[in-house]
Amino acid sequence: MTTIIIIKSVDQEPTVREVLESVVDGDDTVCFLRLPTVRCLGSLVQAVNPMINYGVDYTINCLPEGYDTADLVEFAIDVDANRICIGISEKTLTGKARIDDLTQSILLHDDISGDVVVGDHAIILEELDYDG
Amino acid sequence: MSSTDQTKTEERRADARRELANVREKRQRGEGIGWNGKTLREQLAKLEDKTEATGHYNGLSTLTLKRDDPIRYEQLYARLRGDLVTARETSKEVSATPIVEQEGELCYGLFTPEGDSIAVSTGIIVHIHTMSEAIKFMINHDYEENPKIEPGDIFVNNDPHVGDVHPCDLMTLVPIFHDGELVAWAGGVNHVIDTGAIGPGSMNVSQASRFGDGAYYTARKIGEEFELYNSWKKEYPAKTRTPDFLKLDERTRMTGCLMIRDAVTELIGSIGVDTFKQLSREAVEDGRRGFRKRIEKTMLPGTYRGASFVDALYEGQANVTRDYANENHLMHAPSELHVRADGSFQVSFEGANKWGWHPYNCTPAAIQGGVWVMLTQTVIPNELVNDGAYYACDFHLPVGSWANTQNTETAHAYAWHFLVSAWAPLWQHLSRGYYARGFWEEINAGNANTSNWLQGGGIDQFDKLHAVNSFEAACEGVGARYVEDGEPHASAVWNPEGDMGDAEAWERVEPLPFLGRAVKPNTGGAGRRAGGSGFESMRTVKDVSRWLLYEMGNGYMTSDGGLFGGYPAASGYILNAQDTDLQARFENHEDYPQHDLDPESGEFESKIDGEITRRPEGISTPKEFDDYDLYLNYLRGGSGLGDPLEREPEAVLEDIHDGYVLPRHAKDAYAVVVEKVDDEAQHNSAVHGEYELDREATEELRAERMAERAEKAQPVSEWYEDERERIHDQELIDDVKKTYESSMRMSKQFSDFYHEFWELPADFEWDLSEKAQRSLEGRFKSGTKMKWDNPTHGHETWLDIGRDDEPRVPYTWHADRSIQELSTPTASFGGVTTGTATDDD
Numbered sequence: 008m009t010t011i012i013i014i015k016s017v018d019q020e021p022t023v024r025e026v027l028e029s030v031v032d033g034d035d036t037v038c039f040l041r042l043p044t045v046r047c048l049g050s051l052v053q054a055v056n057p058m059i060n061y062g063v064d065y066t067i068n069c070l071p072e073g074y075d076t077a078d079l080v081e082f083a084i085d086v087d088a089n090r091i092c093i094g095i096s097e098k099t100l101t102g103k104a105r106i107d108d109l110t111q112s113i114l115l116h117d118d119i120s121g122d123v124v125v126g127d128h129a130i131i132l133e134e135l136d137y138d139g
Numbered sequence: 140m141s142s143t144d145q146t147k148t149e150e151r152r153a154d155a156r157r158e159l160a161n162v163r164e165k166r167q168r169g170e171g172i173g174w175n176g177k178t179l180r181e182q183l184a185k186l187e188d189k190t191e192a193t194g195h196y197n198g199l200s201t202l203t204l205k206r207d208d209p210i211r212y213e214q215l216y217a218r219l220r221g222d223l224v225t226a227r228e229t230s231k232e233v234s235a236t237p238i239v240e241q242e243g244e245l246c247y248g249l250f251t252p253e254g255d256s257i258a259v260s261t262g263i264i265v266h267i268h269t270m271s272e273a274i275k276f277m278i279n280h281d282y283e284e285n286p287k288i289e290p291g292d293i294f295v296n297n298d299p300h301v302g303d304v305h306p307c308d309l310m311t312l313v314p315i316f317h318d319g320e321l322v323a324w325a326g327g328v329n330h331v332i333d334t335g336a337i338g339p340g341s342m343n344v345s346q347a348s349r350f351g352d353g354a355y356y357t358a359r360k361i362g363e364e365f366e367l368y369n370s371w372k373k374e375y376p377a378k379t380r381t382p383d384f385l386k387l388d389e390r391t392r393m394t395g396c397l398m399i400r401d402a403v404t405e406l407i408g409s410i411g412v413d414t415f416k417q418l419s420r421e422a423v424e425d426g427r428r429g430f431r432k433r434i435e436k437t438m439l440p441g442t443y444r445g446a447s448f449v450d451a452l453y454e455g456q457a458n459v460t461r462d463y464a465n466e467n468h469l470m471h472a473p474s475e476l477h478v479r480a481d482g483s484f485q486v487s488f489e490g491a492n493k494w495g496w497h498p499y500n501c502t503p504a505a506i507q508g509g510v511w512v513m514l515t516q517t518v519i520p521n522e523l524v525n526d527g528a529y530y531a532c533d534f535h536l537p538v539g540s541w542a543n544t545q546n547t548e549t550a551h552a553y554a555w556h557f558l559v560s561a562w563a564p565l566w567q568h569l570s571r572g573y574y575a576r577g578f579w580e581e582i583n584a585g586n587a588n589t590s591n592w593l594q595g596g597g598i599d600q601f602d603k604l605h606a607v608n609s610f611e612a613a614c615e616g617v618g619a620r621y622v623e624d625g626e627p628h629a630s631a632v633w634n635p636e637g638d639m640g641d642a643e644a645w646e647r648v649e650p651l652p653f654l655g656r657a658v659k660p661n662t663g664g665a666g667r668r669a670g671g672s673g674f675e676s677m678r679t680v681k682d683v684s685r686w687l688l689y690e691m692g693n694g695y696m697t698s699d700g701g702l703f704g705g706y707p708a709a710s711g712y713i714l715n716a717q718d719t720d721l722q723a724r725f726e727n728h729e730d731y732p733q734h735d736l737d738p739e740s741g742e743f744e745s746k747i748d749g750e751i752t753r754r755p756e757g758i759s760t761p762k763e764f765d766d767y768d769l770y771l772n773y774l775r776g777g778s779g780l781g782d783p784l785e786r787e788p789e790a791v792l793e794d795i796h797d798g799y800v801l802p803r804h805a806k807d808a809y810a811v812v813v814e815k816v817d818d819e820a821q822h823n824s825a826v827h828g829e830y831e832l833d834r835e836a837t838e839e840l841r842a843e844r845m846a847e848r849a850e851k852a853q854p855v856s857e858w859y860e861d862e863r864e865r866i867h868d869q870e871l872i873d874d875v876k877k878t879y880e881s882s883m884r885m886s887k888q889f890s891d892f893y894h895e896f897w898e899l900p901a902d903f904e905w906d907l908s909e910k911a912q913r914s915l916e917g918r919f920k921s922g923t924k925m926k927w928d929n930p931t932h933g934h935e936t937w938l939d940i941g942r943d944d945e946p947r948v949p950y951t952w953h954a955d956r957s958i959q960e961l962s963t964p965t966a967s968f969g970g971v972t973t974g975t976a977t978d979d980d
Contacts, residue, residue, distance in 0.1 A: 043169040046284060049180025050929065058192035067181045069169040 008035040011083055011091045012129075013109070015042055017051045021128040022094035027061040030092065030131060037065040038086055040079070042109075043072045076112040080119050084137050090121070091132045104130060148365070151397065154404075155291030155364050161319030162289055172283060172321045173252060174416070179278045179288070179321065183253040187932040196255075196424035196530055204417050205425065215410065215418050216258065220522055222402035223247045223260035226327075230395035235387045236332050237648060241640035242613040244330040247395050249403065249419075250274055252321040255526040257419045263308075263328065263634045265512040268529055270310050270326040272302025272504045277358050279929040286360045290316040293362035293393070295371075297334075298355045299551040300926035304505040305498075306352050306552065307334045307341035307608075309385075311392035313365075315400050317412050323419065325399035327392040331385055332648075333606035334552070335378040337460060338761040339596025341608045342553040344691055345456075345760040347464035347496040352552045354378045357926075365397065380596055380606040384648075426527020431482030433518055434531075437581065438572035443476040445564030448878075449557060449588070449698040451497055451758050458760045464496035466914055469696075469878040470541055472561035473889065476568040484532045486510060486565065490889030491540035492881035493918050498552035500544045503536050503934070505551070509558040510534070510565065512633050517569055517581060529933070538923065540885055545923045553691055555633070556758075559589050560698035566618065567702055574621070574703075582621035584670060584702035586632040587775040589615050590692025590711060593651075593678070595761060597686035600650040607649045609772060613637025616663045616671030616776030619705060624790075625663060625671030625777040627799060639674065639774070650686070651678040651770070655733025657825035658798040659773060665808040666705030666779025667786050672799040673709075673776040677733050679721060680768045687761035688715075688770055694757030697778075705779030706808065711757035712738065714771035719749030721767040735771050736825055737801055783809045784841055792832045798824030810844045812836035866897050869906050877911040884919060 010031050012023060023039075031037060037057060041048055048067055057063050066086075070078055083091060091113065097105040104125050106114070113119065113132065121135040162172055171178030177185070189198040205212040226247050231239050238244045246262035254274030259267050273296040282288055294312040297303050303310065310328040314321050334353030336343035346352060354375070361371040367389075375389075376382030407415045451468040459465050473490035494500045501509075507529070515524050536543035541557055566585040573581040589612050596606030613634050619625040630637045642653045654677040663670035680686060690713050697710040714735055724731045724747070732746040744751060747769065764770065791811040794800035805811040817829035869876065883890035894903065907915075927934065 041169075046169075047171065047178040047180050047281065049178060049184045049279070049281075052181060052184035052188060053929070053932075056188045056191070058188045058198075062192065065185070066175070067177045067185065069171075069176060071168040 008032065008089045009038065009086050010035055011038045011040050011086070011088045013040050013042070013079075013091065013093045014045055014048060014051070015094055015096060015109070017045060017048065019094040019128075020051060020054055022092070023051065023055050025126050025128045026092045026131070027055070027057055027063060029126065030090065031061065031063055033062040035063055037063050038088065039065060039067045040082065041067070041069045043070055043074065076116050079113065080116055083119065083135065089133070089135055091135065092129045095128055095130060106130070151401075152291065152364050152366075158290035158316040158319065162316065165319045172288060172316070172319070174320055179252060179283050180281060183275065183278050183931070186253050190530065191932060196427055196527065197420050199420055199424040202421045202425060204414070204421050212418070212421070215406075216422055217522070218406065219249060219418075220258045220260075222399060223249060223258055226395040226398040226402070227260040227262055229398065230327070230391045233387060233391040233394050234329065235648075236384050237640050237644040238332060238608065238610045239329050239388060239391060241644050242610040242634065242637045244610060244613070244634060244637070245327065245391065245395075246329075247325070247327045247399060249399060250324040250326060251419050251423065252323065254278065254324065255423050255529070257323070257422045257525055259524055261636055263330070263512070264515055264524060265304060265508040265633050266308065266310065266326075266328040267508065267511050267515075267524060268526060269302045269304060269308070269504045269508045270312065270328065271526055271529070273310060273358050274302075274312060274324055274326070275931050276301045276927065279927070279931060282358070288314050288321065289363065290314070291364040292360055293365065293367060294358060295356050295361050296358045298357040298926070299502040299505055299554065300547055301358050302504045304508055304558070305342060305554045306355055307331050309356075309388065309392070311389065311396055313396040313400055315403050317404070317407055322407065322412060322415060323403055325396040325403070327395045329388050329392060330610075331379070331388050332608050333379040333381040333385070333596065335380070336552060338458070338689070339380055339606035339687055340594030340689075341606070342498070342592060342594060342691065343761070344498055344553060344689060344758060345458045345460055346498055346550050346552065347459065347461040348548050349550050351460050352498060352550050380604050423525055423527045423530070426523050426525040427530045428527070429523050430519060430528040430531040434478060434484060435482040437518075437576055437578045438478050438569070439575045440478045440480050443478070443568035443571055445474050445567055447472045447474065447560050447563045447698055447700075448696055449560035449693050450696045450756075451499055451556065452694065452756050453497065453758075453760075456760045457762065461496065463914070463917065466910065467874045468495045468497050468499070469874055470499065470557045470560060471878050471882050472542070472557075472564070473882070474561065474564040474568070476565060478572065482531070485535060486532065487535035488540065488542045488561070489535060489537060490882050490886045490892075491537055491542045492878055493539060493885055493915070494541045494544040494546065494549050495918065496550075498550035499541065499554060499556040500549040500551050501542050501554045501558055502551065503534065503543050505554045505558060506536055506542055507534060509555070509633070510562055513562050513565060513586070516632055516635060517566070517583060537885055545925050546921060547924045547926055548921070553592070555589065556691065559586070559632070560693065563699050567700070570621075570702055579621045582702070582780070584618035584620075584625070584664065584666070584668075584705050584778040584780040585699045586618055587615035587671075587673060587708055587777045588693045588698045588711070589631040589633065590757065590775060591773050592691040593688065593770065593772045594691065595686065595688035595764070598684040600682035607651070609645060609649065610637070611639045611645070611676060611772055611774055614639035614674065615774050616673045616708065618699065618777035619664065619666050619668035619670045619702075619780035621668065621780060624669045627663065627671040627776075628658060628674040628774070629671055642676075650681055650683045652681055653677070654679055654731065654769070657734050657736065659776070660736055660798055660801045660826060661804045662709045662773075662776030663799060664699070664701045664706040664708045664777065664779030665783040665786075666701055667781025667783065668705070668779065669786065669790075669794065669799065670701070670705070670708050670777035670779045673774045675735060675774065676772040677735065678770045678772060680764045680770070681766055683764070683766065686764050688764045689761045690757060690759045692757035692775065695755055699778040701778045702780045704782040706783060708776045708778045710755070711773060711775065712755045713752060713757070713759055714738070714743065714773075715752045716747050716749045716769040717752075717764065719747050719767050719769060721747060721769065732769065734825055735773075736798075784844060788832050788834065788837050792830060795826065795830050796822040796824060798822075798826045801826065802830060806840070810837065810840040812840055863897050866899070873908045873911050876905040876907055877915065880905045880907060880911075881915060884915065
């Protein structure tokens with residue numbers, strides 16, 4: 008299984024931990040995919056230590072400046088991802104996750120579909136199918 | 140610059156510009172300069188994560204390159220190492236200081252992008268790991284973003300809190316790129332002659348804090364496109380007393396780094412970048428495995444413990460920069476070596492006393508570098524010296540102690556003084572392990588305290604402001620081995636290739652003509668195997684003004700104890716003569732002192748009139764010297780091994796003729812009786828005369844000595860009672876009480892142990908002088924001022940961070956520990972392979 012975790016900010020440690028704790032199995036591969044606005048995941052990796060603490064192998068990749076959702080989907084197809092995880096950046100007063108533009112554009116993209124699961128810190132698009 | 144050099148320089152710059160375009164293009168795509176688009180910090184974080192999770196460097200459970208074609212692997216590694224050695228041998232000729240040119244106080248390393256050393260040259264290989272730390276500091280403090288790490292860049296560092304032993308070791312670091320990726324770093328370090336400290340010389344001793352140490356350059360970018368910034372060229376040399384020497388030293392380091400960079404580029408051209416990357420990773424893992432295998436084969440698992448002390452006496456010294464620093468310091472280093480069942484080991488200094496207002500404090504990088512160079516002389520006697528060994532062991536250095544100040548206010552100019560003394564027990568820990576496993580050829584009683592350091596400066600014989608730092612200290616006696624005597628006047632442990640240098644070379648840069656140079660008797664520790672003797676140089680001063688000189692080394696305390704009944708090496712002393720009649724003696728063709736071979740003979744004093752200082756201390760602060768004054772530079776010997784009464788009498792006779800032992804010392808220490816049969820010198824020694832052995836008298840004397848020993852011998856229980864009473868009654872000098880109080884405040888574990896062992900009441904408190912109390916209060920209240928905002932994994936034990944899943948540090952100092960609790964005779968490493976150790980291990 009391959010899981011993409013989209014990193015919008017190095018402060019997303021809770022998102023990463025939730026995904027690694029609840030979603031990913033030890034023999035899965037995790038792709039940390041950072042947005043171009045995030046210059047480096049070094050501090051996040053140092054804090055989480057995915058191999059030491061969760062026993063998962065991982066890659067670190069980045070989306071180019073001026074990327075669009077198609078680039079992200081293309082990456083998912085390249086790595087044959089089974090799920091995409093996106094951090095919840097905002098919640099309503101009643102505690103419901105707000106869908107941000109990035110999440111919405113992925114959900115609405117024609118070439119990709121799957122089941123949506125909402126956690127405390129992450130929205131997970133599972134059982135991915137690629138139509139492209 | 141020749142046309143060939145010009146072409147080469149232009150080619151190199153063109154390469155840098157091409158690579159720079161690649162790097163900037165990648166940056167536009169959001170990619171870092173690490174491998175596969177990662178940033179360096181991501182790459183380092185992942186490497187540490189993977190290494191710790193798998194127990195193999197970067198998860199390399201199989202060394203595929205080595206497994207598939209071991210000969211090719213060895214060829215490639217040898218080529219890399221050969222390139223580093225060539226760079227050193229070539230570039231050291233660029234330098235103008237005998238420190239580099241004569242002594243080779245220069246070392247190069249090739250590092251992975253994350254800063255792990257793949258291979259190192261010969262030379263001061265203490266920097267196997269200090270440069271690593273400097274690179275890791277840049278990575279973890281986001282230098283990739285700002286000031287950027289780009290092709291053609293040049294960085295410098297001499298900040299001990301970042302990665303160095305002390306600020307006179309300046310390092311140059313050059314990143315090596317290929318196709319927009321950082322593939323390696325070339326680094327070079329050399330010891331410079333002056334750091335612009337408050338006193339002249341590279342390791343001034345009169346300062347209380349780091350602000351007197353001289354200039355610190357904290358991992359600073361100083362050039363691009365392989366060219367130094369003008370701002371750097373104008374600033375840096377002028378901060379010191381010896382700008383021309385420092386400029387040439389920098390060219391030395393640049394020459395070496397560029398040679399390494401060219402060699403790596405060529406190697407990648409021939410084997411491809413992927414093979415190079417694999418080689419660099421495998422070399423580190425290979426180093427890690429090699430280290431563990433040697434430990435498994437040569438040591439027994441368990442805990443080895445000892446302690447060392449050294450003095451630095453400042454009470455009453457002139458020119459100390461702060462009144463509150465005018466006190467005596469004793470270094471206390473309880474030392475434990477934990478050899479674990481998996482072949483890894485931990486060096487622990489739990490119980491070390493507090494740092495002080497002196498320049499002998501250490502940072503973790505200094506301790507690690509220092510211990511490493513020592514280990515290369517015993518555990519890793521082959522070419523596979525790299526950071527693999529770093530991954531096979533860890534260090535517990537209590538935060539706030541002299542061994543890990545974590546305080547950027549502390550001074551570090553001569554960190555070696557404490558460092559060299561503190562690792563003395565480590566030799567003995569290892570030697571006990573070797574003994575237990577039968578590796579008797581490896582046993583060594585320890586190194587010499589690498590001093591004296593002759594330093595100073597002023598207006599020299601060319602009427603220029605100058606500083607000196609005689610590296611005759613690169614030549615010291617070596618500790619006795621189990622199977623041989625220690626090498627006399629051989630090398631200092633931090634630079635195994637060093638020697639005393641040509642007197643003429645020193646005289647070219649020091650206005651301190653040699654009056655004599657000789658083997659110094661009685662400096663090697665007595666033993667069945669004798670410690671190697673030190674030597675001495677008698678220097679005068681000529682054509683100077685405003686000239687300062689000072690001494691640095693162990694004094695009252697000998698820091699190198701003997702092993703298995705051997706005696707310690709001799710401690711140090713200071714001998715100067717000022718306002719002398721030397722000029723008149725020259726003019727009148729009268730005798731003058733060339734040596735001080737027997738300090739108790741009065742011979743020196745009989746050959747010179749003047750103000751003579753002879754005192755049993757090792758350290759002095761800068762003091763003024765004038766023409767025709769005298770200064771003794773005494774370089775120490777190594778410690779002895781085994782009972783001196785078991786030394787062959789014939790060997791002692793040879794020692795006398797070789798100048799290692801004085802006849803009266805032969806009687807005192809070895810119970811060997813000799814008779815002078817001829818006054819003429821017949822041997823290559825400053826000790827004149829021919830002696831013969833009196834076998835009968837020797838046998839009688841030895842029998843008498845054994846009887847005396849039996850008579851004097853005291854059961855341990857009685858000795859313990861006597862000592863306990865002294866402690867109860869506080870019959871210790873204030874400096875000793877202050878030292879133990881400091882260790883107790885630093886470590887509850889040490890305090891508990893001390894109380895238990897000496898059966899002290901729970902409310903026992905040292906009765907300290909007001910001055911000692913004030914000194915401790917001031918330092919303990921100062922807290923920490925850390926340099927690293929983002930420490931690496933490897934720093935966890937340095938910083939007492941620890942992890943939840945393992946105890947912080949094993950501690951075995953308990954008074955009630957009995958022999959039953961020690962490892963059983965059958966205890967050994969799990970799964971260890973039997974057989975003899977080979978060069979490859």
